[in-house]
Amino acid sequence: MVNNQIIDGRKVANGILAELADQVADLKKAGWGPKLNSITIGDVDAVQLYVRNQKRSAEKAGLLFEEHHFPADTTQEQMLAAISAMNADPRVTGIILQRPVPHHLSIKQLQAAIHPLKDVEGMHPASIGNIVYNEVELGPCTAMASVELLKRTGLKLAGMEVVVVGHSEIVGKPIAFLLMSEGATVTVCHHMTRNLSVHSRRADALFVAVGKAGLISGDMVKPGAAVIDIGINQVTLADGTTKVVGDVDYESVLPVCGWITPVPGGVGPVTVSVLLRNAVIGAQRQRKHYERLFGSNPTAAQ
Template structure:
C-alpha cells in the first residue's frame, strides 16, 4: 500500500489561521507584530524567500518590512544595524536572509539578534533552551518537521526515531525536541557506520542532509513516517526540479506517511516563522509591562 502524502500546505494554512487570530488580538492591544527582513547583496534565492515570507506574513496578519544592504557592507556596520533593530520597540522580529557574502559570518549575526526578537530560533540561547525542553522560539525548520509528525496518528512516547543529519539548526534540535516528547532517538551523520541499520529500525525518520536520493525505500521500515527536510535542485531531461533527500518513489512504496518536496516541510516552516513572530511580540509586550509597570500580564 502506497504511503499517505502529508500535505504541508494544509497544515501551514491551519497554523496561519491561529496565528492571525493571535496577531489581531495583540494589534488590538497596540502590539501589532512586525518583522524586519535583512538582506545583504542581491541573490535570487534570498529574493524568493523574502517574497514567500512577505505573502505568509500578510496572510498571518504580521507586518513585514524588507531592508536590503549593499554587498560591501562590513560586519561592524551590519552589527550596528541589528543593534538598532534590537533597541526599536516597533520591531518584534528580525530575519537574516541567506546566503550572505563571504566576509559576513552568519553565526556572528545570529548572536547579534536579541533572543526576544530571534524569530528564526537561531540564537545560541534559543537553541540551547531546547536541551531543557523549553521551546520558546525554536529553530523554524526543526519545529516544523516535528509539528508535521505530531499531526500523524503516532504516539511520540516511546516512538523509535532516526534523524539523518546532525546540523546545529535542524538535525540536533529535532533530536532534542523528539526526546522532549518521549521518543527514543538515534542521530546519524557522516561517520555513522550503517545508516540503513538505524533507519530501518525506526518508526519515524527525519532526513536533512542536502543529498538528493540519499534515503531509498530499502532503508525504510514498512509503515514508518518519513519527514524529508532536504531541498535540492537537480537537472532532469524535463528540466530542473526541486527534490528532497529521499528517493520519493521508492520510499512512498514502503513508508506509511511521507512529506513531498516541495509542499511538505517548507510551507510549515514559514508558518512556524510567523507563529514565532507573534509569540515574540507577546513575550516583548510582557517584558515591557513587567519592566516599566512592575506587573506582567
C-alpha cells in the same frame, strides 16, 4: 502497517496561520502589532524565493514584514550596526537573519547580536538552550515544523525509534532535542556515519535534512515508517528543465513508507507558518516584558 499517506504541508500551514488571527488582532489593539524584519545578505536566488513566501504569508496573517537586503560585500561591522539599529527600534518586534550569509561574515556572531526578545527563530545562543531545558514553545522554524508534521500522523512519540539524518545547528540538532523532549529514542546520523541504511531501516520515523537529492531510497526505509523530507534540491532533468526535489527518492520510498512529506508542499510551507507563529509569540513576550516594567501602553486603542 503500510498506508502510504502523503502529509499535506500546505493544509497544516494554513491551519497554523488561521490560529494566529485572534492573537494578532489582540496585539494590534494593545499597540503591539508584530513587525518582522528580514535580513538577507548577498544574492542567493533560492533565499529570495523563500523570503517572498514569508512576506506573502505574513501579510495574510496580518503581520508587517519588511525586507532588508545588504550587498554581498557588507562588512561584519556594518551588519552588527544594522542589527543593533533594529534591536533599538521599538516598532520592530522580530528579526530573522536568512541563511546562508557570505563566507567572510560570522553567522554565529550576527545571530548572537539579535536581541533574544526579537529572535524569532530561537537561534541566539541564549534561546537555543531553551530547547535543552524542554522549553519548546518557540524554536528554530524548520525543526519545529518537521516535528509538528510527525505529530500530525497521530503516532505516539514517546518511546518511538527515530533517526535524524543531518546535524546542522538550525535543522538536525534542534530536531533531535525536540524529539527527546517528546520521549523519543533518537539516533543522529551525519557524513561520518558508517552505514546509514543500518540506522535508517530501524526508524519508525525518519527525518532527512542533508541537501542531497536521492540520498534515501526505498530499500533504506522500514515498511510503514513516517518519512519527513526536509531537503530542498534543485535538479536538472534530461530535457534541460529544472525542478525542486527533497533528499528522499519519492518514487521508491512512497510504496514502502506509512507517511511521507512531499517536496514541495511538505515541510517548506509549515516552516513559514511556524516562523510567523514564533513572531507572534515574540511580540507577546515583549509586550509582557515592557508591561511588567512600565505598565500598559496608554496610547493603545481601547
